[in-house]
Amino acid sequence: MSTQTIPLFPLNAHIFPGGKLKLRIFEARYLRMVRENASNIPAFAMGMMSSKPNQGQFSVLSTATLVKIIDFEQLSDGLLGITIEGIELVCVSNIIQDDDGLRHANYQPIAGWNIPSSQLPYMLSSVNEEKEKVALQQSFSVLLSEYPDLAMLYANDNNMPLVWYAARWLEVLPLDAEEKAELITHQSPAPAINVIYSFLKKMDP
Template identity: 40%
Template sequence: MHRALTNIPLFPLSGHVLPGGVMRLRIFEPRYIRMVREVCAQDDGRIGMCMFNEHGSIEANSHIHPIATLARVIDFEHRDDGLLGITVEGMDACQIDAIKSDSDGLRRGNVRIIDHWPPTELPPQFQHLADRLCQVYAEYPELGSCPGDDRLGRADWICQRWLELLPVNAETKQELLREPSCERTLDYLSGLINESEQ
């Protein structure tokens, strides 16, 4: 049975973090500064990192796609530009079942932690996805460093990182994330990477 959680603060973004990923953010809106303070004061405080639906309605709360990522704040800093900088780590895939709004516009949702793609060994014909991902990390060190452990041999982990990095629209990501495994995403990403390198 999938675990249900209530009253999770939601943070819709055009950028995305998935389970196992890390994202750095600059926070300036008062409602989200309040959100960060709230979750940091809790032992197990989590944020629902959501994909923004550009075709949805903010008034009807349909501007938030249902498949999201439960994340925790792992670092924060007060920046020289006056903004609050935070780093979040994606923990679990979840589905948002209900959304309500606080008086300042902060959304909260009831969510269910859902089964995501199972750990999957990277097939040899997709090794170029792992190799190219390490090249991206080397070219853009602000993204982090290429892992030296077994994550590079996992197709599910590699697919998640590419979905975070590539400008794939949220509707497509939602469709791929609903799949029971990462196999379709492997084919999709391989096609994108091959096209970009031709």
């Protein structure tokens, strides 16, 4: 199998498969990345920045998400805006850097949440998968009502699977990148869903 390489865009904002995110592109290295890869699927990989500096530098975690560009716009300040959608979880390695600072990395797919849906309810704190889904769906709808820009991204995403809502919540929860990476790459979404419920209960006791 030949080694696959891809441009790497590390950021503190997180996106997982099925998620959408708007980005402002202004650095020369990322303008070049978009120009050279806009029509590619995937276009680049969104990396996750470590939450803990090492010798004053924040490293890039091995967990990343391949993304495609689904929209372009010129922002009010004249900068380039793009909207991306997550495609697949990958493990990145052998990161190298061009002269202008643009990173590239080798990557391999990560299976992630591949447990059969029929087994999922028995790994959750409650045993009713549909109940779990409705609860996450309703709480996510409340979140979208509070953030119109986010709501616009998901205007056509209705009645999605349980794991889709779990991934969307995991993207936005105030957790360290390392914890998110551990949860999203676990064989089962159950640990992530239980963490999400714990957070929601604290917000709405």
